[in-house]
Amino acid sequence: MTVRFFHTSDWHLGQFFYHHSRQYEHEQFLAWLLEQIKAKQPHALLIAGDIFDVINPASSAQKQLYQFLADAHALAPHMQTLMIAGNHDSGYRIEQVEPLLEKYNAKTVGVIHKNAEGDFDLDRLIVPIYDENKNIVAWCLALPFLRPAEITGFNEQTTNSQNAIAYLHQQLIAAAKQRKTDDQALILMSHAHMQGGETSDSERPIIIGNEEALSTALFDDVIDYVALGHLHKPQKVGQTHIRYSGSPIPLSFSEINYKHQIVEVTIDPAKNDELRFQYEAISIPRSIKLHKIKGELNEVFTQLRGLESGEITEIDQREYVDIEYHTDVPPQPNLRQQFEDALPTNRYRLVRISRQYFAIEKDADDTVQVSLEPPTPEKLFQQIWEKNGYANDDAVLKDFLSLVHEAEKSLEDEHKG
Known part of the structure; x- marks a missing residue:
């Protein structure tokens, strides 16, 4: 029996981009997605986590999701929407609305629960997918973002997050094999x-230095498709059937060249390996352009004046501009106003200005190398560490990165508050 579904992830509803709401962009994406659902009539829509941008999303972001579910159900009543919580979501919050979701043929898995025996409640994680005639055509193993506190301490196989993750995958896949x-x-x-997996600078770090990145060896060969969320760039990981669909809109300027998409997947278990699995990447139109302007000051002004003109009436629909400039002399105090004046009128939102400094290094042959990249905390720490005569120490660097991560999280929490 053939199953056909859409793989999406990382919607980040409610996101603010340099204090600018992305609501319009999300509205455009959801309207486009409804068109795809109406035309293709898939058996299921998968949303692989980070549905919302923050744990306590604004009512407008929640309304966006629930209105979409109602509209999708009206267009494709047989389609199931299956969602999991990401690291930006509150798993408990999105599970609280189960009675509402049921009305729209939707289900969410937010957290890992215990069963009566004190082990993982696998039944909640194995979700059947039906066709138009109510036949089960597939099973979806739904694994939300795995927080250590939720998956450790069950038994001797779950003493730490790494062995708990491996044990959970083993148990879940074994249980699914018995059902399918x-x-x-x-x-x-x-x-x-x-x-x-290739990252951008907008994913909130959930690991340090890739030390705890998961291996695709967790996925048994019996699994036909792995629908991943968290990384915003559409990409396959190791094998064709293990994929990140990516985010539907660019969530930072580092994602300006991403080809945002949803993945339409068709699986026919009756066919051989080559014909069993088919996919089509469906490109998502970008509703608001992002422009990254870089160079010396005079080059920046030339590029700004060369941008397309023509007013955009609605402020929340104007295009975003990010400027990175470098100069050998101190910039004038009214530089931002000069940038604003150089931009064509009423079309752009200048959201970020940064000055890049020259970092001069010498190669082994004394050739001078000039880098305009901004120094990261990691690079600055290594430079100071070496300058004081200390040797490279991975353990010390790991401790420093851990402190940076905690500081970023603390600042983020303060910003939300």
């Missing part, structure tokens, strides 16, 4: 950072 028949597909949906 030869003509049913097996899909695993997970919100995690996999080894080999």
